[in-house]
Amino acid sequence: MADIDIPPSRKAASPFSSNTPLLAWSRRLLKSMLPPLVAVLVALFAGAVLLAVTGFNPLDIFTVMVSGVFQNVRSIAEMLLKATPLILIGVGLCVSFRCSIWNIGAEGQFYAGACAATFCGVNFAGLPPALHICLVLVAGTAAGALWAAIAGVLKVAFNASEIVTTIMLNYIAIFMTSYLVTGPLMEQGAAYPQSAKFAHAIWLPRIIPSTRLHIGILIAVALAVVAYVFLFRSSAGYAVRIVGINSHAARYAGISVSRSIVLAIAISGALAGLAGAVQIEGVTYRLYQDISPGYGFEAIAVALLANNNPIGAILSGILFATLDSGSELMQINAQVPQVLVFVIQGMVILSVVGFAALKFQSARPSE
Amino acid sequence: MEHILTLGFLATTIGATWRLATPIIFASIGEVVSERAGVLNIGLEGIMLIGAFVGFWTMYETGHLPLAFLAAVLSGVAAGLVFALFAITIKANQIIVGAAINLLGLGLTSFLFRTYLVHTGQGVRIAPAIDIPLLSGIPYFGAPLFKQNLLVYSTLLLPPIVGFLLYRTSFGLTLRAVGEHPKAVDVAGRSVALYRYGAVLIGSGLAGLGGGYLTLAHANQFVEGMTSGRGFIALAVVVFARWSPAGSFFVSLLFGMFYALQLQLQAEPSIHIPYQALQAMPYLATIVALLLVRNRMDAPATLGVPYRKA
Amino acid sequence: MNIERRQCLVAMGALAAMGVLGPARAAGxxxxxxxxxxxxxxxxxxxxxxxxxxxxxxxxxxxxxxxxxxxxxxxxxxxxxxxxxxxxxxxxxxxxxxxxxxxxxxxxxxxxxxxxxxxxxxxxxxxxxxxDSSQPFYLMGAIAAKMGKSAGLIGGMEIPPIKEALEGFTNGAKDASPDFKISQVYLGNFSDATAAKEAAVNMIHSGADFIVPDADAAGLGAIQAVREAGPQISTFGIFSDQTEIAPKNILGTYIADxxxxxxxxxxxxxxxxxxxxxxxxGLKDADVMKFFYNDKAAKPVPDDVRKYVEEVKAKIIAGEIKTRYRK
Missing domain, CATH: 3.40.50.2300 (Response regulator)
Structure with a gap:
């Protein structure tokens, strides 16, 4: 990762520090949030230019987007519903990216999690609902972790590039899902390529009346905090970060590089798999062939925008969900092709890495 | 079942293999050049889509095939320029920039297709198959080997040309040195960035051509997302082929064969394998291949690492 | 299309300013x-x-x-x-x-x-x-079996509308000629026109004289393969009039209006x-489901086959022939 988190000691020594810890903290927060904000503005501007060039009025369209997403409790709840898988996966990717393990396979890990969750959800009907819900979530998490661990083990044992293996595992997971919903997991007596519907008792509880928002968002936020503590307050997390910064140095320091790599990628896979399970138990209630519209890829941008900070991933997940929700409204109300959102996402990533790299260069002139 | 053991079946496989491998050959050999200089461009998928779309659009508007191919290559180069700007000049993480290029490629081509083209009727005229006299008349193997279009044939020239460029010219020598020991090149007074730019632009131009092949020399329509993962396959090919142009050619053919066999075996009523398993074959094969080339440290030493002057 | 979108946009811009996202204003x-x-x-x-x-x-x-x-x-x-x-x-x-x-x-x-x-x-x-696409596909299957010896079907994804259509084609062909050979490929998506084309080329090499794609945009690749293969290979236009794409090869068009x-x-x-x-x-809704012939094809459907098609069509409408769910 080009943008390595500057250790707290260095930050404290920066001219921005102050004597009051709270003030210093809020300044640091502001300072760390400024580049992503500017990056998002640059990306939106690029989107606006594209809209203007193709004959749309960007201002009207952005107004429709923002006013629609934040119109009422329900629309905000819908946006948070979209943010849930993005935050979960994004938080996981923060851990993997901090270790400089380029897990491009969160999409496949999401599918693996969704498949395992569905298998447990449509079977074991005799279990008490609370236990059954937990079983489904655990199954999804474990499947995602295992799917990702394949790439991790291949990396440490065979020196196989995780970039290539995770991409390949994406395809394999998606074909596997297609096979399962047209074969073994297909709903009995129905003609559609989908699994049976989960019993109402094991749906994730909803947290705001008359909206679809379920406890998944709370799980996501809680796990973001856990991931933050893991990365920045635990020795295993410290090892993961050191391996990410310099694996040779880590090895000399007595850190098990292999262990850290497999751990980091398995954690990111676990969260992606959990996201798959949460999506089924909380939103769709059954498995489809196209259960993810690309959450695993979008979450890469979520993690990046957050500078691989799990707490930041909450905010960037919400931002991307706002863009997603807004792009649907923009399509409904102004007939702007919804695919524009991909362009904006791509631009967000480019401007984030652009700013981060520039900042990095000015912060560390030599290497 | 006995049908698949016939010469006819084999001939069909060969023809389809070569045609399906062609876009991957272009993209992967281009990526070899790029990675040899130390730049990992995972944006191939997006760049190929851009090439496919721009090539198609140009052909649709002008009806001029060479111009359309040129447009496909140039659009690839343009996308590569954006990549290089971020990955080389700004020194951002190459994987992330590549991921962004993929998103931009999919988003821009789909957005523009929906906004400007939509109904393209008959599609465009594509590069015609060239019949090599006499040879194309050979029973069974004449047609698949000697009745293809110019782009398919040109894949035969690409490995020697790129091989010569990389191993026999001073440009190639320096380019590879940039991937292994950028500091040495820098000390010798040559610009690491310039060579990397050159490598990325060659690579992305070839990826654009590979995309253009899809709409200008194979199917004759643009379909959103039509690259269907070929750019990612090309990345895998490069690793499997251990960064060799000739190797990439043969490994691409292997992948082309998987594609071809997948479609052929599905069509055999006597074979009862879930088609998803057949479709997953090339991807599984890639993983297996990575295990086979284990511990071979042929990767350029600074692959993926931005160069910073001391 | 584009112009329509822009007009729509002008109107929408105004509406957005007035708060179009609120509840319906004009009840009527x-x-x-x-x-x-x-x-x-x-x-x-x-x-x-x-x-x-x-x-x-x-x-x-x-x-x-x-x-x-x-x-x-x-x-x-x-x-x-x-x-x-x-x-x-x-x-x-x-x-x-x-x-x-x-x-x-x-x-x-x-x-x-x-x-x-x-x-x-x-x-x-x-x-x-x-x-119910299995009904018109049944007719296409009948035509193919009466005129040729083998057909290749190319489906996009294995979803009910496509599965049923391919099943209808198979039933129509087997009822007309039990020895008629049918092979079938699913692409797994609706975007890979390249794969669709190669699948069709392979089927043609294996002796198929009819290629029938049901794969949306990707299917265009298959029609192109048919066109390149020459006038002895036939296909059908599905869902929209694609006759201009392969005027010699498209024997008929099924339009679901x-x-x-x-x-x-x-x-x-x-x-x-x-x-x-x-x-x-279904075929009973003549205003919705239309099937028409292309008389300018290289091998137009002969009159006796058309007569057979009319007979089975009448039987389908009367409910005497089951075109799908036979298993």
Missing amino acids: EFKMGLLVAGSVAEEGWNRIAYEALKRVEKELGAKISYVELQQNPASFEKAFRDYASQGYQVILGHGFEFQDSAETVAEDYPDTVFLISSSNIHQGKVIGLNT YGQGIVRIVKGVQAGTVPTSNVDF
Whole structure:
């Protein structure tokens, strides 16, 4: 990762520090949030230019987007519903990216999690609902972790590039899902390529009346905090970060590089798999062939925008969900092709890495 | 079942293999050049889509095939320029920039297709198959080997040309040195960035051509997302082929064969394998291949690492 | 299309300024919304729904709107709710995958009519509309079996409308000639025109003289392979008139004039009559399901085959021939 988190000691020594810890903290927060904000503005501007060039009025369209997403409790709840898988996966990717393990396979890990969750959800009907819900979530998490661990083990044992293996595992997971919903997991007596519907008792509880928002968002936020503590307050997390910064140095320091790599990628896979399970138990209630519209890829941008900070991933997940929700409204109300959102996402990533790299260069002139 | 053991079946496989491998050959050999200089461009998928779309659009508007191919290559180069700007000049993480290029490629081509083209009727005229006299008349193997279009044939020239460029010219020598020991090149007074730019632009131009092949020399329509993962396959090919142009050619053919066999075996009523398993074959094969080339440290030493002057 | 979009945009810009996102302002206005998973730009499935929507606008004077969603079941419910809360009286979800979310939203909006394409659901005002493609495909299968010796079928994804169509073709062919050979390939997507073309080339090499794609935009690759193979290979136009793409090879075209069927139903809704069961369009609905021949093809369908087709068509309409679900 080009943008390595500057250790707290260095930050404290920066001219921005102050004597009051709270003030210093809020300044640091502001300072760390400024580049992503500017990056998002640059990306939106690029989107606006594209809209203007193709004959749309960007201002009207952005107004429709923002006013629609934040119109009422329900629309905000819908946006948070979209943010849930993005935050979960994004938080996981923060851990993997901090270790400089380029897990491009969160999409496949999401599918693996969704498949395992569905298998447990449509079977074991005799279990008490609370236990059954937990079983489904655990199954999804474990499947995602295992799917990702394949790439991790291949990396440490065979020196196989995780970039290539995770991409390949994406395809394999998606074909596997297609096979399962047209074969073994297909709903009995129905003609559609989908699994049976989960019993109402094991749906994730909803947290705001008359909206679809379920406890998944709370799980996501809680796990973001856990991931933050893991990365920045635990020795295993410290090892993961050191391996990410310099694996040779880590090895000399007595850190098990292999262990850290497999751990980091398995954690990111676990969260992606959990996201798959949460999506089924909380939103769709059954498995489809196209259960993810690309959450695993979008979450890469979520993690990046957050500078691989799990707490930041909450905010960037919400931002991307706002863009997603807004792009649907923009399509409904102004007939702007919804695919524009991909362009904006791509631009967000480019401007984030652009700013981060520039900042990095000015912060560390030599290497 | 006995049908698949016939010469006819084999001939069909060969023809389809070569045609399906062609876009991957272009993209992967281009990526070899790029990675040899130390730049990992995972944006191939997006760049190929851009090439496919721009090539198609140009052909649709002008009806001029060479111009359309040129447009496909140039659009690839343009996308590569954006990549290089971020990955080389700004020194951002190459994987992330590549991921962004993929998103931009999919988003821009789909957005523009929906906004400007939509109904393209008959599609465009594509590069015609060239019949090599006499040879194309050979029973069974004449047609698949000697009745293809110019782009398919040109894949035969690409490995020697790129091989010569990389191993026999001073440009190639320096380019590879940039991937292994950028500091040495820098000390010798040559610009690491310039060579990397050159490598990325060659690579992305070839990826654009590979995309253009899809709409200008194979199917004759643009379909959103039509690259269907070929750019990612090309990345895998490069690793499997251990960064060799000739190797990439043969490994691409292997992948082309998987594609071809997948479609052929599905069509055999006597074979009862879930088609998803057949479709997953090339991807599984890639993983297996990575295990086979284990511990071979042929990767350029600074692959993926931005160069910073001391 | 583009111009329409811009005009729409000008109007929408003004509406956005007035707060179009609020509840319906003019109670008398009749509005219909459409949800598609994918793009209406692509040839085939989604385009059919888009054209139907335009017909409703033109013929019934309704205000229309559509949304192209990602193939994402999680986003469907919200889109239904968006339309329902804005006072749209009819919402068409174009595909069976919209069933669950329509049912859920219908609980909160009992006055809204939800039409679901390619579905046989009937739950209050959630009404499935199925175009039984197995019937016209049965006719195509019959033609192929009477005229040729082997056919290759290329499906996009293994989903009910496609599976049923291919099953119909197979039944039609086997009923006409039990020895007729059929091979079948699924692409696993609707975008890989390259793979569709190679699949068709392979089938032609293996002796197929009929190639029938049912894969939306990707299917164009297969038609192109047929065209390149020459006039002795035949195919059919599916869902829209593709005769210009391969004028020598397309023997006939099956058009599902879904717009006609939708207009018929929406007209009823406008007048206050909601269908009391799910709707299954078939050959009996001559205004919806059309099959016509291409007399300029290199090998036009001979008269005796046309006569046979008329006979089986009559039997299908009378319910004497089962075109699908034979297992």
